[in-house]
Amino acid sequence: MSDRKIARALEAWFVDAAREMPWRISPRDPYWSLVSEFMLQQTQVSRVLEKFGPFVERFPSIQSLAEADEEEVLGEWSGLGYYRRARMLHACAKAVVENHGGVIPSDVESLMALPGIGRYTAGAMASMVFGDREPLVDGNVMRVLQRLHNVDQQQTDPATIKWAWERATGLVEASTNPGVLNESLMELGATVCTPKKIRCDWCPVAKMCEALKAGTTESVPPPKARAKRKELFCASVLSVDDDGRVLMEQRGSGGMWANMWQVPTIEREDRPTAVDEVGDDAELVDSFVHQTTHRIVRFDVYRCTLSELADRRYKTQSQINRLGISNAQRKVLGLVFDQD
Numbered sequence: 609m610s611d612r613k614i615a616r617a618l619e620a621w622f623v624d625a626a627r628e629m630p631w632r633i634s635p636r637d638p639y640w641s642l643v644s645e646f647m648l649q650q651t652q653v654s655r656v657l658e659k660f661g662p663f664v665e666r667f668p669s670i671q672s673l674a675e676a677d678e679e680e681v682l683g684e685w686s687g688l689g690y691y692r693r694a695r696m697l698h699a700c701a702k703a704v705v706e707n708h709g710g711v712i713p714s715d716v717e718s719l720m721a722l723p724g725i726g727r728y729t730a731g732a733m734a735s736m737v738f739g740d741r742e743p744l745v746d747g748n749v750m751r752v753l754q755r756l757h758n759v760d761q762q763q764t765d766p767a768t769i770k771w772a773w774e775r776a777t778g779l780v781e782a783s784t785n786p787g788v789l790n791e792s793l794m795e796l797g798a799t800v801c802t803p804k805k806i807r808c809d810w811c812p813v814a815k816m817c818e819a820l821k822a823g824t825t826e827s828v829p830p831p832k833a834r835a836k837r838k839e840l841f842c843a844s845v846l847s848v849d850d851d852g853r854v855l856m857e858q859r860g861s862g863g864m865w866a867n868m869w870q871v872p873t874i875e876r877e878d879r880p881t882a883v884d885e886v887g888d889d890a891e892l893v894d895s896f897v898h899q900t901t902h903r904i905v906r907f908d909v910y911r912c913t914l915s916e917l918a919d920r921r922y923k924t925q926s927q928i929n930r931l932g933i934s935n936a937q938r939k940v941l942g943l944v945f946d947q948d
């Protein structure tokens with residue numbers, strides 16, 4: 609099948625099929641595109657759509673983001689999860705200001721030298737923002753390419769990854785508009801050539817699809833072999849004073865949820881914390897399971913009165929709303945008040 613034919617079909621389809629996104633403006637704003645690319649990694653578009661506007665309103669330029677405190681950035685990122693990305697975006701903004709005079713570079717090599725920017729994000733910025741003939745491959749693009757060519761290989765296989773980048777390069781070279789071609793591949797993977805409930809009837813490249821011809825669309829690519837996730841037991845303590853303030857502490861700078869804020873929480877890997885280990889007046893009020901990429905975290909939430917310490921302070925709801933708080937801890941706090 610001809611790359612030129614596939615590229616033309618995808619580009620023509622994208623003109624009508626593209627979903628409206630605040631960062632899909634013409635011409636593209638490099639800063640808005642950068643923020644959206646960081647936010648979209650491993651996060652649903654619907655959640656990013658909620659957070660993108662307030663984030664760029666609070667930090668309207670790469671300079672303002674670079675000058676912000678990390679805590680403010682994490683606070684505005686709250687609810688998006690994967691907080692390492694927020695720190696990386698912050699570090700990236702600082703590097704753009706320090707090394708590039710506040711102007712986001714356009715070439716893949718300089719982009720990849722910035723914190724948090726890998727080959728995919730560099731390709732996305734170079735092609736979609738600056739119009740360079742650069743390929744990109746993410747999970748969506750890889751799935752589309754594998755189905756188009758009926759390549760039944762694990763997506764983690766280095767040979768398959770190399771093949772996908774070569775195919776993406778072939779298509780972008782055959783395109784009229786590299787940015788539109790790349791975005792159409794991603795959009796097709798996100799809305800039509802999805803992991804399940806594939807909508808081949810709506811697909812602009814159905815006539816050229818080898819998986820459709822072979823009847824293997826459901827089995828290509830093969831499901832990922834998942835590593836067993838470790839269990840973690842958390843006993844979180846809601847201690848509320850007479851003014852309705854909640855006792856909060858900040859996590860350390862390493863590991864999961866680094867530097868995020870939480871109610872006082874005891875963590876164990878071997879077993880749940882018993883009620884009498886929490887406190888004399890501890891009362892279990894809720895239990896839930898939270899899953900992360902590598903962990904199954906079992907939360908028990910207690911009500912109990914604890915004292916302030918140097919690193920544990922009572923905070924009002926409006927103070928808490930400005931802190932960086934993981935989704936799991938937002939759920940805990942939701943037992944006391946609504947989180948913005």
Ligand code: SF4
Nearest residue numbers: 755801808811814817
């Ligand atoms: S025809 Fe179906 S399987 Fe093939 S690329 Fe289109 S949506 Fe994907």
